[in-house]
Amino acid sequence: MLGSRCFGYLRMADKKFESLKRLSNLTTVLENPKIGEVTEVKGWVKNLRVQKELIFADVSDGSCGKKLQVVIPKHLTSDALSYGSSVRIVGLLSKSPRGQIELLADTVNVLGSCIVSEGYPFQPRKTHPPEYVRQYLHLRSRTNYISSILRVRNALTMHIYDFFRSRNYLNVHTPILTSNDCEGAGEVFKVQPDSDETVKAMMQEGKDRDSVYFGSNTFLTVSGQLHLEAVCRGMGNVYTLGPTFRAENSRSRLHLSEFYMLEAELAFCDRLEQLQEVIEDLFKYVFVKTRDTNEGDMWIIDKENEVPSWSDKKFITITYEEAINILMKKGLNVSDEGINKEQELAIVDHCGKVPVFVVRWPKELKSFYMKECQHDNTKVDALDLLTPVTGEVVGGSLREDDYQNLKVKIPSERLNWYLELRKYGNIPTGGFGLGLERLMQVMCNISNIKDTLPFPRWPHNCDM
Amino acid sequence: MLGSRCFGYLRMADKKFESLKRLSNLTTVLENPKIGEVTEVKGWVKNLRVQKELIFADVSDGSCGKKLQVVIPKHLTSDALSYGSSVRIVGLLSKSPRGQIELLADTVNVLGSCIVSEGYPFQPRKTHPPEYVRQYLHLRSRTNYISSILRVRNALTMHIYDFFRSRNYLNVHTPILTSNDCEGAGEVFKVQPDSDETVKAMMQEGKDRDSVYFGSNTFLTVSGQLHLEAVCRGMGNVYTLGPTFRAENSRSRLHLSEFYMLEAELAFCDRLEQLQEVIEDLFKYVFVKTRDTNEGDMWIIDKENEVPSWSDKKFITITYEEAINILMKKGLNVSDEGINKEQELAIVDHCGKVPVFVVRWPKELKSFYMKECQHDNTKVDALDLLTPVTGEVVGGSLREDDYQNLKVKIPSERLNWYLELRKYGNIPTGGFGLGLERLMQVMCNISNIKDTLPFPRWPHNCDM
Structure with missing residues (x-):
C-alpha cells in the first residue's frame, strides 16, 4: 500500500x-x-x-x-x-x-x-442515543448528529434573513426585558438584580425588591409582537428573530424554557390571505434553500430523510369549524380549551400530511389583540399553521386596529402605549410568530426539541 | 400651478x-x-x-x-x-x-x-431633542432621527452576518439563561418564575425560591464567550450576535442594562495579531458597506457626518505600558483599576483619532481565562480597541488553553465544564466581543447609546 x-x-x-x-x-x-x-x-x-x-x-x-x-x-x-x-x-x-x-x-x-x-463520554464508531449525548452539552457539538444540526440551524437562520431582506423587511431587535406580563402567552420569568448591594443602593420608598431596579416589575419577553407593532406603525414591514421565554413546568419533546421565535408584522395588511401567502412562501423558501446548502447534514440527521410530499404542494386552508368536524368524524372530541397536540397531528394526517392553515377561530380561544371577523364577531381572523412532526408551528392574526374596540378588550393599563398606537396615524397590520426550533424539527424530523439548539434550557436543566 | x-x-x-x-x-x-x-x-x-x-x-x-x-x-x-x-x-x-x-x-x-x-407628541417641521423623543419609545420610530438609526442598525446587522458568512464562521445561538455568575463581567440579573403556583408545584426540599425552577440559581448572560468556546472546540470558527445584560446602576451615555454583543471565537488562533486582523477587517467592512447602503440615513443622523479620517488607515497598536506613558506625559495618572473613559479618549486623540489596539495587559486587570504572555507571566495576551466617540468598543484575548494553568485560575466549580474543554482534543483559540450599540455610536456619531436601539432599558426605565 x-x-x-x-x-x-x-x-x-x-x-x-x-x-x-x-x-x-x-x-x-x-x-x-x-x-x-x-x-x-x-x-x-x-x-x-x-x-x-x-x-x-x-x-x-x-x-x-x-x-x-x-x-x-x-x-x-x-x-x-x-x-x-x-x-x-x-x-x-x-x-x-x-x-x-x-x-x-x-x-x-x-x-x-x-x-x-x-472520562471522554463518546466512543469511536458508536452512535450514542440523544438522551445520553444531552448530558454533555459542552462536548456534544463534537458528535456528528449535533454538529450537523448546528450547521442546519446556522443555514436556516441565514436563509430566513435572506428571505426578509429580499422583501425589504426591517430587522428590529425587540427587547428581552419588558414590563408586559399580560399577553396571554403563558407563564413568565421575573428578573431582578442579583446583588443585594445594588438593590439596597437603589431602594426607594414604596418599592419592593422586584421593582426596585427598573421601577416596575420586569419580565423576560414571551413575544416581540407588541413592540414590532409599534415600529411597524412608523416604518412598515418588520421582523425579529430572537429568544423568548416560558416559565412552564413542561418537559415535553416540544417545549423549552428558552427558545427562538421568528416574528413578522405586515403593514397595511387587512386580509388573512396576505399573511398566509408570506408564511407559505417563507416555509418553502427556507426549506428548499436549506436542502440546497446542507443536504449532507440533513442525511446525517435523519437517515430516512425524504423530500416531504408537501414541498411543491399548495398548503391547505380550513376553518376552525371544519377542523372540529374532521376530528368529530374521527371520534375525537374537542374540549373547550381548543385543539390539542394529538388532534393537531390528526388533522394534518387527514389532509394528506400537507401543512394546514386553520383559520377563523372562536374569539375566546385567542388573544385580546386579534381582529374580529367581519359579519361574525364571535370569531377572530387568526390562523394556526399545523404541520407533520410537531403540529402547530406558526400562529398569527390580523390585529384589532380600531381604537375603541381595542380599548374595551385591553387587559391592563400597562398596555396603554399599545392602545395609543391606534390613535395616531394608525394602519391595519397583521403578523405571525414561528417557532424556530419546531421548524427545525419539521424540516429534519428531529423528535426532541432539545436537540435543535446548542444549549437547551428546560425545568431542572440550566447547568452551564 | x-x-x-x-x-x-x-x-x-x-x-x-x-x-x-x-x-x-x-x-x-x-x-x-x-x-x-x-x-x-x-x-x-x-x-x-x-x-x-x-x-x-x-x-x-x-x-x-x-x-x-x-x-x-x-x-x-x-x-x-x-x-x-x-x-x-x-x-x-x-x-x-x-x-x-x-x-x-x-x-x-x-x-x-x-x-x-x-396628545400626539411630535410636531411638523420641528426637530425635537433626543431626550424629549425618548419619553415616547412607542412612537419615536416615526421621527426622522430614530427611523434613520433603525435602518442603519438593520443594515449594520446584515453586513455583520455577511462578513462572517463569507468567511465560513458558524452562527451560534448562545443561551440567555445561564448558571454562570462569575465571568468577572460585572453585576448580573437573576431569573425565576413569576408564578407562586409554579414555584410551589416544583418545590423540592433544600431548594430556595431562586433555584427551584432550574435546580440552580439562574442569571441573564453577560457574555456568550464561554459557550462559544465549547462549540468552537468541535466546529471551528463561530460567532454570535445577541442580547447581553448588566445589572449596573449606571445611566451614562455609554451604558444600557440590555445591549447587543457581537462575539467571535477563532479556532487554532495562537497570536493576538490574528484577532486584530479580523477585528480591523470587520470594522472597515461594515463601515464601508453601511455607508454604501445607508448614506442618506447617516446624513440625517449626523448633519456633519464626514467619512472619518481612519477609514483607509491601518489601526494603531500600542502596549498597555506605552498607553500609560502617553497618559503620564499628558499629566493623566492611571489608577490601579486601569484606564478610565476620559483616558481612553485621550489616547485615541493622541493617536490622531485613528482606532488604537491596546495590547499586553497586566494580568490583574483582566479575566481569569486570558492567556499569559510568553516570557512575561505578569501580562496577558489581551486587547482593547479604543475609538473616537466611545473609547473602548472591542475587548478580546487569547484564551488560556493549558488544562493545568486554567485549573489553578478557575473561579468556581460551576465552571468545571469549561475547564474540561481543555482536557479532550483541545485547540488554541482566541476571541473578542464588540458592543453593537457602541459601534453604532462610533459610526454615526450618536452621543447617547439609548438612541441606538428601538427600546432601550436602563435603571428606572423599562416601561413597555
Missing part, C-alpha cells in the same frame, strides 16, 4: 507553505480539491484504522459533515494520536487508488490529546 | 391598477421611478404645504429617509388629512416643473387620522 503512494515530498515545500496566509477549511478542500498541492488541515480525529505500515485517520474540522481521509506513515504517529484528539496535518492532497480524496501526511502535530479512559 | 400638471387621468386606469398584486414601497418608487405610470403609495404624512388650489404632502413609508412629494387637488382633501396621518394615495408618477419626482394624486384615502392636539 505504501508503495502506491508518494510520501516525503515535503521537506522543501513545507517552508514555502508556511508563508501562505489563509488556511483552507475542510469544506473548501473537499469541494474544490487541488490534487497534487501541499495542503494544511486542522481538525479532530473522528476515526482511526491501523494497518501494517499506515494509519488511516478520518479528520473533521466541523465545517461540514464530511471527513477527510488522512494517510499517515507509522513513523509519524505517536500514542497521542487517538480518537478525539486535535491535529494539524500537512501533506500532499491526493487521490486514493479507489479515487477518494485523501491527504498523504508529511507532518503530523497532535495539538490536544484525548484520553477516552479519562 | 394646477394647469401645468395633469390630473384626473385615473378614472379608467384605477380599476386595472387594483389587479396588480405587489405594492411598491417608496424606496423602489424613488430609486427606480416609472414616470407616467399609475402608482400606489401607502405611508404617513410628514409635512403639508397648502397653496391656493393644491396641497403638497411629503409622504414617507419608513423604507428610506427620503419622502415623496404628493400633489393633491384641494377637492380630494379632508380635515383628516393632516401631519402624522396615514394615507393611501393612487396617482400618476410624474416630474415637477423643477424636475423633482412627484405623485399627482387621483385618489386619497386617509387610513388613520392624527390629531396633534389630542
